[in-house]
């Protein structure tokens with residue numbers, strides 16, 4: 001499969017779908033779902049409460065991705081302009097040097113059990129650790145299917161946490177959740193262990209819930225960009241200058257949380273779009289990403305360096321809590337088609353793709369920001385929306401939008417004047 005599709009953006013949506021269907025070997029049923037965007041009301045009611053309708057997002061395909069030696073087409077559901085284009089652009093730059101390489105630490109989630117009113121927390125900690133094996137067995141009895149698939153609770157950690165209400169004893173269950181996101185599995189285990197923790201601590205167990213700071217489930221990706229690939233026609237900056245500005249942009253984020261927030265938002269543009277397309281829980285991923293970014297004072301989730309060959313070395317590391325089984329992914333026929341396009345075999349493989357997309361998104365955004373700026377790209381799409389909203393007939397939208405951009409007057413009133421002139 002070749003993820004480089006020449007002129008993909010110039011095709012009509014139906015032609016794009018057919019190109020993707022051919023390459024990804026999609027079934028007729030999956031193509032049908034993509035054309036008819038179907039989560040029916042009854043199925044929607046099984047996902048959430050008080051349902052009265054469904055809401056559609058544009059589903060785009062980022063092209064050019066090569067990840068760990070395999071080409072991938074990336075489904076992205078997002079309402080923001082330029083995101084899919086920037087990811088595809090960066091993936092094309094990375095492709096020249098082999099694309100992205102990923103590393104995933106393994107699908108391990110953490111569940112927390114909070115015990116309050118423990119009078120001797122340090123000694124209670126030892127009591128719990130001495131019974132770790134039995135506690136692990138009890139946790140695993142809750143999910144024999146997970147254990148059968150090679151997963152299950154592997155470790156018990158105990159922390160004494162200072163809080164505004166005094167010291168609390170916090171037990172962590174470290175659970176290999178295999179290909180699930182794992183929320184239900186670990187929460188059930190935590191609830192089952194609660195009475196034992198109360199017995200051992202003689203305290204009061206309250207919360208029993210997973211932690212979204214999933215730092216045992218880290219996904220990493222790298223890519224290398226030669227300076228020549230970064231040259232900017234629009235600004236006449238050399239590739240080396242763009243490279244150095246990107247490193248400075250990263251340093252800015254590393255030194256200033258106001259910038260780091262936006263830097264990371266750019267990363268999450270890509271990651272959330274893939275999460276939405278696959279019906280994964282993007283709130284969990286967001287929470288984990290920002291908590292991880294804040295572990296030593298809030299900073300960027302990517303880093304940029306100049307390597308020994310003067311290339312830009314790009315890296316990302318963040319928790320990615322996603323699943324390929326269980327959860328809601330299978331409930332949405334379009335999400336199912338998106339998973340067919342991604343064609344992954346495990347949650348780890350999917351997490352690696354999320355990391356690569358986050359890195360590409362950030363690299364694409366920074367490249368534009370340090371050179372021509374992002375408004376040029378945004379404005380041409382925005383101008384089309386303005387022209388349409390002003391009532392431009394379909395055959396004139398592109399022409400009027402181009403004129404609005406050329407005049408630097410992307411406004412409804414000017415669009416209306418142009419429509420009068422052209423019709």
Ligand code: MEV
Nearest residue numbers: 262263265266269365366
């Ligand atoms: C826009 O949604 C995202 C960016 O602002 C990210 C960034 O500034 O790095 C372009």
